[in-house]
Amino acid sequence: MMPVLAKICGLTDEAAVEAAVQHGADMLGFVFFPASPRNLSAEQAEALLHNVPSGIDRVGVFVDPETDFLDKILAKARLDLLQLHGDETPERCRAISIYFGLPIIKAIKVSSKADLKAAKAYEDAVDWLMFDAAPPKDATRPGGNAASFDWSIMQGAKFNRPWLLSGGLTPENLSLAVRQSGASAVDVSSGVESAPGKKDPAKIRAFLDAARAL
Numbered sequence: 773m774m775p776v777l778a779k780i781c782g783l784t785d786e787a788a789v790e791a792a793v794q795h796g797a798d799m800l801g802f803v804f805f806p807a808s809p810r811n812l813s814a815e816q817a818e819a820l821l822h823n824v825p826s827g828i829d830r831v832g833v834f835v836d837p838e839t840d841f842l843d844k845i846l847a848k849a850r851l852d853l854l855q856l857h858g859d860e861t862p863e864r865c866r867a868i869s870i871y872f873g874l875p876i877i878k879a880i881k882v883s884s885k886a887d888l889k890a891a892k893a894y895e896d897a898v899d900w901l902m903f904d905a906a907p908p909k910d911a912t913r914p915g916g917n918a919a920s921f922d923w924s925i926m927q928g929a930k931f932n933r934p935w936l937l938s939g940g941l942t943p944e945n946l947s948l949a950v951r952q953s954g955a956s957a958v959d960v961s962s963g964v965e966s967a968p969g970k971k972d973p974a975k976i977r978a979f980l981d982a983a984r985a986l
Contacts, residue, residue, distance in 0.1 A: 776950060777957035778983040779936060780964065780976055781833065782810035788971035789823050795980040799829040801855065801961070804837070804845050809969030810961065814848040821850055831855050831877065839871065846872060853877055855902065862897035875899035877936070881906040882921045888929050895932050902959060905939030920945075926953035943978035950986050958983060 781801030836858035877900040905919040920940025937955035942963035964975040
């Protein structure tokens with residue numbers, strides 16, 4: 773059995789980054805989307821990224837970004853992957869990857885098994901897929917809403933790209949989520965917070981301990 777890969781997303785301060793690094797996160801996510809309580813400027817991200825050792829992937833999270841906006845962020849923030857969390861088409865994902873020379877994680881919003889079929893169109897355009905809960909109708913952002921979906925939808929699903937399970941995960945439900953979905957990589961944001969946008973180092977540690985125990 774391979775260990776479950778864990779991504780801590782939406783980091784906004786040094787204590788949270790330190791906790792994620794210290795307790796074994798494989799990927800760290802930094803959000804560049806003004807509607808999110810986890811939004812960072814290029815300068816804020818640059819300061820936080822200094823504390824991330826090599827070997828841990830630094831992921832920038834964007835929602836339908838313009839190329840100029842990506843240029844501005846990447847001029848200061850050294851990122852290893854770009855996570856696209858909006859309505860980007862496979863063609864747009866591929867174009868961004870080629871232009872910036874960076875691998876892409878594409879978030880797919882899931883509410884039923886039919887949404888997994890939609891993911892197939894992205895397999896040859898991106899490096900990772902992420903399956904996240906479709907946002908509530910009144911949501912102002914596509915992810916980080918603490919919502920989950922029926923994890924058993926993922927059971928037995930096959931893709932030619934690795935994938936992450938996201939949406940409503942917590943230290944307490946992680947084991948069940950992985951068992952029901954068959955996920956080998958997981959992503960958490962609101963599930964390790966004390967308030968929206970405020971990561972709790974103790975919860976980060978608990979989540980990463982739970983991932984390691986799987």
